[in-house]
Amino acid sequence: MTIEEGQDVLLYVNERKSWILKVEKGKKFHTHKGIVELDEVIGKQFGVELKTSMGLPIKIMPTDYLDHLERLARKTQVIYPKDIAMITLLANVRPGSRVVECGTGSGSLTSYLASHVQPNGTVYTYECREEFQKIARKNLEKMGLLGNVVMKLKDINEGIDEKDVDAIVLDMATPWQVVGIARESLRIGGRLVSFSPTINQVEKTVEEMRSKGFLAVKAIELIMRTYKVKANETRPDMVMVGHTGYIVSGRKG
Amino acid sequence: MTIEEGQDVLLYVNERKSWILKVEKGKKFHTHKGIVELDEVIGKQFGVELKTSMGLPIKIMPTDYLDHLERLARKTQVIYPKDIAMITLLANVRPGSRVVECGTGSGSLTSYLASHVQPNGTVYTYECREEFQKIARKNLEKMGLLGNVVMKLKDINEGIDEKDVDAIVLDMATPWQVVGIARESLRIGGRLVSFSPTINQVEKTVEEMRSKGFLAVKAIELIMRTYKVKANETRPDMVMVGHTGYIVSGRKG
């Protein structure tokens, strides 16, 4: 693969340090260890190694969707990849699925859902804060995933426009308040999945789902341990993200 | 949705008890609480409730992919849904991706990968035990996912036939032995993801991936806690699956 002008590339130093940049004529990039002349790489093969003015080696790599998702996930208030992956599985999001999401936030979960309903499914994503919708649209555009997304500026408490949808995914402060609305919008057997940081939200949502006739209602939590691996010195990392949130799921009966 | 003869349906009693059955004329189903005449449901709507001869209510629900995956996952030696979802994310498996998997096993991970490369991607799945390949083929057929899968009866230690693939996923006893082979088969920036139950496998695989020039090599573990949720009595379940395996991931540099 040849690196072209105008293309996004990943500048990789090590497991903790990397950047995504657009390759442009005359562009210089300043690191903590000197400058790199980015236009040198035009016409070279991906995987090529540059050196900064102070000798730091930098690999030029192609970027992919996961690079963008991981960058989004590092920002606050964004749902983590481990939870995005599990929510998508528990909502049974498949090629062709019609999925409602609330709220859009910065669009990271939307992007994952969108790529999993391809080629002919749709994610209807609700958000009532216009500034978030703008950010999400920009992110989805960058990832090339707007084609399968319908963005709605609307409070889901006022109703869901779509009927007979396959799945509804909630990432909002008061999910229990929209369980009834979600039920009306789902097809029989459709999946409702909700993500919440506090156990009190879980309790209210589970109770409400049961009282509204949802089946197979479950609450889980995924805890991710990262490891420091080295021959004869392997152990879990000492500092850890101890909690992101709980996932509640169930099925319209 | 009307229930038709010949269709698979889910007989749902509660969160712990449900079965998948084909609706057939004259079929009876025996539960611990009496018999149910299954052909009664033909022509009814999904969501209808039957009663067994002893009065146990049973909901008739449509089945979906997740039902099949969860059933597969309950059998021994099968990778868990939480890990399947995370491996798929870490391998950056996308619509159109070309993915190599080894080994096929019973095809549960294969099925998830296959549905995520749709419409035009392919999963090349290697397995050297013919009896497993047969089981996997049957499972994939039932899920309607054979269209995006190429099944190979071959030991991956003898080489991977495909070149420039986007991702390679390993679920085998000695993943470190094929890191070099995997590298040759991957495109620059492609992802290698390996799942292993022991920490020793992780140590060897990580060391080998680093020595072979893989970037962003990481080892993680997902621990899933399930909760018993009830107003004023909410707590984690007392018995838990404490460990399934570790996930190692990296990228061809």
Next chain:
Amino acid sequence: MTIEEGQDVLLYVNERKSWILKVEKGKKFHTHKGIVELDEVIGKQFGVELKTSMGLPIKIMPTDYLDHLERLARKTQVIYPKDIAMITLLANVRPGSRVVECGTGSGSLTSYLASHVQPNGTVYTYECREEFQKIARKNLEKMGLLGNVVMKLKDINEGIDEKDVDAIVLDMATPWQVVGIARESLRIGGRLVSFSPTINQVEKTVEEMRSKGFLAVKAIELIMRTYKVKANETRPDMVMVGHTGYIVSGRKG
């Protein structure tokens, strides 16, 4: 150490199988692999190995406090050793401490507290169910720990008789109801520690402790992972006790 008649001994087969028995003349013990004549060991040294009639080797070991505690802990409704150890630390139970415990239960936590206040401290343990008090008394007697324990058959909701105690430990269904009573009984700087299985109990107890002026109020949970260790095959155990309870602690301000 010579084995004497009338002494308790541990018959050890392996990590999962062992029994505590009293050595008596003429006593035979039946295992799944044959009979062992227990009086053979009288006069021998601890560590001696017997063989059952079917050839199973059994080591004869001295018993200690931990053997008894672990046996108690395997029964239902008993607090686990990991929690007993942490509660004792967080309550700052020391030689000479005056500690109030409620409820006594089967006396496992009582026994640990009792041995830690020796030589001149006292554990005042409240229990309103007479049958539990009897069981606990028998257990404490067997462990030789009655000397530092005062057993009370009384509901703590009706008041704690002791004043200026150093610590109060609660293992009861409604700890938040006695926070005020506990406060009156504690000395300034004294510690209140409460163990509860549900998060709702934790929430109520923490809120009540804060509103009653307790300082440094904290809630924690200890999760114990056990490992299957073997050269090149080391991993966490697959089945695990996922939850026992939460520990709340604070200090009278």
Next chain:
Amino acid sequence: MTIEEGQDVLLYVNERKSWILKVEKGKKFHTHKGIVELDEVIGKQFGVELKTSMGLPIKIMPTDYLDHLERLARKTQVIYPKDIAMITLLANVRPGSRVVECGTGSGSLTSYLASHVQPNGTVYTYECREEFQKIARKNLEKMGLLGNVVMKLKDINEGIDEKDVDAIVLDMATPWQVVGIARESLRIGGRLVSFSPTINQVEKTVEEMRSKGFLAVKAIELIMRTYKVKANETRPDMVMVGHTGYIVSGRKG
């Protein structure tokens, strides 16, 4: 309890901010929110509240052992309270026990062991780095626990002087190298407990203990989750100490 000159007191602001200070005539203490005149408290009762020059309220509390232990534990390289409590339980350290510890480090584990062997037991603690022994001696003196401790400046690899001890506790880089030495020093049925940060140390130590005839060899890990508790907003803390170390235990057969 009256506050006296020369006494250590705890200045408590909130759950995250507190200091231990000696009360002295004329002493002023500078906080981020103004100065407090410490000699004002002489002759007052513990629990009294002072105000800094900028109006910050500070409670004057008695100090206890746990305050000192928690302060020690916050420094690097020190074993955590949860592990200290569990090691002490697993080593079956009791009033009167004779315990060998290696290495002394800063004396935090030593202090806990020492107070649990009181009144007539002894902790023999080995350390080969003189500067650590000095720090530990100072800490133990401050806690009033030197009476039950014998401090030894010696490498345990050269042998343990004591025989027939009840328990040996190891917190060192290469515990597997001294398993044989530990065995010779233990009485039959005595307990060996080792704490290590890496899984490789665990594997070597467990294998060595089994090959040297230790019984009931087990490896565990304690994971402590802390909770943010507030009515309707309760959840685990987001940042967490993900790993401290593993505990291996067994018994001389």
